Amino acid sequence: MTDTTAPGQKTGIRISGAFHRLLAFSGLIALVVVFSLASPNFMQTQNILAILQATSVNGVLAIAATLVIITGGIDLSVGTLMTFCAVIAGVILTYWGLPLPLGVIGAILAGTVVGFTSGTIIAKLKVPPFIATLGMMLIMKGLSLVISGTRPIYFNDTPGFTQISLGSMVGSVIPGLPIPNGVLILFAVALLAAFILGKTALGRYTFALGSNEEAVRLSGVNVDRWKIAVYALAGSICGVAGLLIASRLNSAQPALGQGYELDAIAAVVIGGTSLSGGRGTVLGTLIGALIISVLANGLRILSVAQEWQTVVTGCIIILAVYADILRRRKL
Amino acid sequence: MTDTTAPGQKTGIRISGAFHRLLAFSGLIALVVVFSLASPNFMQTQNILAILQATSVNGVLAIAATLVIITGGIDLSVGTLMTFCAVIAGVILTYWGLPLPLGVIGAILAGTVVGFTSGTIIAKLKVPPFIATLGMMLIMKGLSLVISGTRPIYFNDTPGFTQISLGSMVGSVIPGLPIPNGVLILFAVALLAAFILGKTALGRYTFALGSNEEAVRLSGVNVDRWKIAVYALAGSICGVAGLLIASRLNSAQPALGQGYELDAIAAVVIGGTSLSGGRGTVLGTLIGALIISVLANGLRILSVAQEWQTVVTGCIIILAVYADILRRRKL
Amino acid sequence: AQDQVDIALISKGFQHQFWQAVKAGADKAAAEFGANVTFEGPESESQVDRQMDMLAAALSRQPDAIGFAALDSQAAVPLLQQASDAGIPIVAFDSGVDSDIPLTTATTDNVAAAALAADKMAELIGGEGKVAVVAHDQTSRTGIDRVDGFVNRMKEAYPNIEVVSVQYGGGDQLQSTEITKSILLANPDLKGIFGANEGSAIGVANGKTELGSEIVVIGFDSGAAQKGMVESGVMAGAITQNPVGIGYETVKAAIGALNGEELPEVIDTGFYYYDATNMTDPEIAAVLYD
């Protein structure tokens, strides 16, 4: 038997791996460069912070979607589940007047329970993920309206609430760098998700399920349990997104949320995660989410007419992914 | 070597096949029965016609999506492409004042060209269908606004136009049965699509591509050409949908269309077509689209509060698909 | 409740506070006159065909009267004709229907209301400088009317004011916030922004707060959040319609029609400018809603 992995090849692979990761940013960097040249307003600290802030909610949702998509599934409910969790926080904090930490826990718990339910429907009843989460999307949308009484719930009685997203812990330490907490939370969620995917059994099974579910089953792994766990985790991350958006708007807006799933899934796919499962990275998803925000922000800064913004966004999404494909083919 | 094909076994399979097809309606029939019992207004001719009319646009879009999904792809652009085609018809008929047939041809041709473009991006540039059609969805949305000048185009100068959808050829022959032409067009498109899928080489390759694209390529088939053909065909069907909706509203509404892709894809999946490709039927998609419309109509007839309508719809979509899964498992 | 009058209201939206206030007004009238009222509307103001499906389902229900806020009045004509043939009286609300089928229309003059917003904006920024508009919808009647009303008024009456940007956020608060921040960062010398409906207005105010900007914000509609912002001064003021009145008048007119009463062609439910100084005036407080 011969060894196909010559030492030279190995270093080759390592170098190309690092190079690869660096180049993955290329689409994003290209956009940033173009916009910086086109408008002096683009590269200002405040605008950069605005872009990051704008990424936070979609970024967190996209991370939730990434986990599910790596298993070979899909989660259409991320947007309305986020809203549902925000409403739950509103009920706990405003209607019941309980203290802030309970609201935070309640929102995340609500997300976990709903994710657990979706996962159970998918794993145990064998309903395709698309249908199970489509149904859940509608259920969450309706329940958000029912629970809130079709009106926004304001957090005026919970003064610290807006700080979750808008306050700046960094800014209070380093005055010149008022990075909003929402952005920190995005990065924290990303780090946590990357850790889970890379270092824990749950992460391993996430990739394994998307790779070949039948093989995992044949290996004696309790496939259902892990699948449910992934959906539950994704749900709890949607809970975090719910807190972010509610604290940013200082209210739980029950009507909002539908349509957000498409942006989240788009960020995932632009970030190189395959919809057929088995591969994907949180870093890629972050880049994908940033590409979407930078594009939106940059085109607005350039005062491009809105109908043309849409056209250009469509073209650039296709081009960004195509560039990524070309790059991979070359390496 | 012996032949296991005993005559008895074979008939067994045939019977179960027919039975199967009959039972596939069960979810739909159950809904109809429940609503009929709950409200005397549900089973009236006028309401049945309203349901069919409400199904026509989504049904046609879902048929377009079915073709693409069977190849293992996805088409997110069906909704806005429909709108784009409607706008093109508006430009031809109202802005340029050309005769009706040219408007019809123009809309369908526009759909075909756009579908062809999406197909080419997917087949030749290897951009994943999700991204290519997401991009196309945005491009079509923007272009519809640009071309129409962000305002509806009315067809008041083309008197026959509303007849495409609202007139009733059947009604003029059999007075008691004013089935709108839009519904006839839906069935015509369904028959055509079923014929193409079942009887032609294009249809066979559609299934083959979704089943194992690499095997098809290694069989010496020009995979790219057939894939592009499927997307172009789907595009032309979106053109038909564009005509249907424009004639129903007597106007091309340039802002409409986004979000419709989800309903179309939902109809496809409820109808039993797998998102991973290789299997699916037009009949199933029709049933899926009908389930969606019957549900919406029935809940409205029963005066269910709108937020609860959403919740119930979500639950029933999951249940309908679960019932279908149970049925298949038993057979 | 079999003997109660059954009235179906098909509105342009459902989840937004404005439409919920219309619903509240309708419910109030329903309670007062002993009617059974249902209220439905599509998700976004672009879904013209969905509204048609709702109207068709409402017709199948065979209600005694219909109240209808047309997203596109032409599209609705065949169904309205069908209703009128069936002898079901129709009352238009919020915006008119280009047809003589509706017996009356309970509405706000959106063009004039937006022009008033322009006047107030001009007054507050001192008659010169750059302003922008964040609106909800590029193609809906209210979206078009309010943008046109504001922009045209500025053009005609205030030559030193330039409307540098008109953008649309779908009435989504978050999206409107992001849009506002981009506009502010692209135009550091901007003086004011008009938010053309509730979601847009709140989004504009949020964007202003997040960037710590000092621009003048004028909003549209009310709701608890917007009232709070006007109170605290983040928003200089806002135009409010009288949605509760619209809902109330619609149901009242429908019942009047069923009783054979003569109805006026238009029931103008009016609009008002409110700011921190006049919010508690009884006349204003009556039309503000949470």
Place this chain on the structure above:
Amino acid sequence: MVGGSSERATTPAPAVPLVEMTGVDKSFPGVRALIGAQFDLRPGEVHALMGENGAGKSTLMKVLSGVYSRDAGVVKLDGVPVEITSPRQAQDAGISIIHQELALMRDLTAAQNIFIGREPRRFGILDEGQLNRDAAAIFASMNLKLEPTVKVDTLTIAKQQMVEIAKALSYRSRVLIMDEPTAALNDAEIAELFAIIVRLKAEGVGVVYISHKMDEIKRISDRVTVMRDGEYVGTVPAADTSIETIISMMVGRTLSNETLAIPNTANAPVALEVKNLRRGREIRDVSFSVRQGEILGFAGLMGAGRTEVARAIFGADRKEGGEIWVHGKRVGISTPRDAVEKGIGYLSEDRKLFGLATGLDVRNNIALASLDRFTGPGGVLDEAGMEQAAKEAIRQLAIKTPSDTQEARLLSGGNQQKVVIAKWLLRDCDILIFDEPTRGIDVGAKSEIYKLLNNLAAQGKAIIVISSELPEILRLSHRIAVMCEGRLTGVLPGGSSQEDIMRLATMRETAMELRHAG
């Protein structure tokens, strides 16, 4: 016919067998896969399970390993009746299985695949270092040079098969089921595997061994159980039973093993000529030709590059240089379609990945490469013609399927392979490249395929057969091309000895350099 009563096992029969299965029934829609099947396994024995394609071997073992639940029958472990309803239960009961169809998670590494479900952890965190060390230890014990961190989808099927074997070994089970483990392996790897099996025997492990390679049965097994059409035929001791007897038990008749007359093709016109084909390290300046009516065998060790050459000729992969001449004319082939249009057909070595459209039925798989022939005006397909062609192929190749409308993925492995062969026969190409055509095919069908290849050659077709089984190459080929490390190291005449072939197959570049230096 030999009955099940001739019990003269080489290992002394202990009182209680490890596994005992009796009266096992299993039906699938339209198929009775097992009818009263029976099987037993003793500690420390290798028990071969034999039968034609579709006889029910894999199904029986899937029942034992908890993948399928049986419809009837008794399964006993150590004499105690048990219900094994999941793979996990089977593992806990000490049963592990190497499935016939590879069941790997393609996006994971070799080590991750082996220990899926049993990852070493430290404080709840995966210990990737330990994982890789454990995998490396198993590879070392198998004499396998493989990096534990390599992703399995970059491995050849042979290496993937070795990963599956490593995975099964890692369970340290008392019962190890191997369903055609050697189908993708070459002789050296098979020898390595057999050494492992001998070691396991010594440790008292019971091994169930399924293979269609008759010589292996004699080499490794103690007893042989034969199945036919889902039924138990008999159990015989391997040492005292001739291969012919086993075969006749399998097929229910005696197979004629006539040696095929090799016609002289030396003067026939050249059908395919390949000149200086190149691509990086994989294909290094390969030139050869095949004449009409000739079968050219391709021999070589795993990774010799035979598949790469075939795929490059066929246009499935890119080439960096070289010319292809068909019937004396230089042709440009850059896609499989070009190749098929020039009359070249290629049966790939991995049917699941590249051969079969698993969702389609048998009929459409057979017609897949010839659909244009069945397409009438308006693109409408001639379904009746396709049905007739498919039924003809099913008859000709004796494909075991309930009907031509059965989904291809539901056929047994060997019958799937026949469907892919039928596809190319229907296409009627002048030049056919068969890459491992008999992989997973039973003896009866194998000799059918040999006959078929000879018939095709007799009809004037030029045929290339790539095979890792030397006896097959020797039996079929008019000439034998041998490859090593991407180079064509020589072309031998038909009657050459195994030693000559092995010498060329191991002629490494370094060895050649040394010889030149010396």
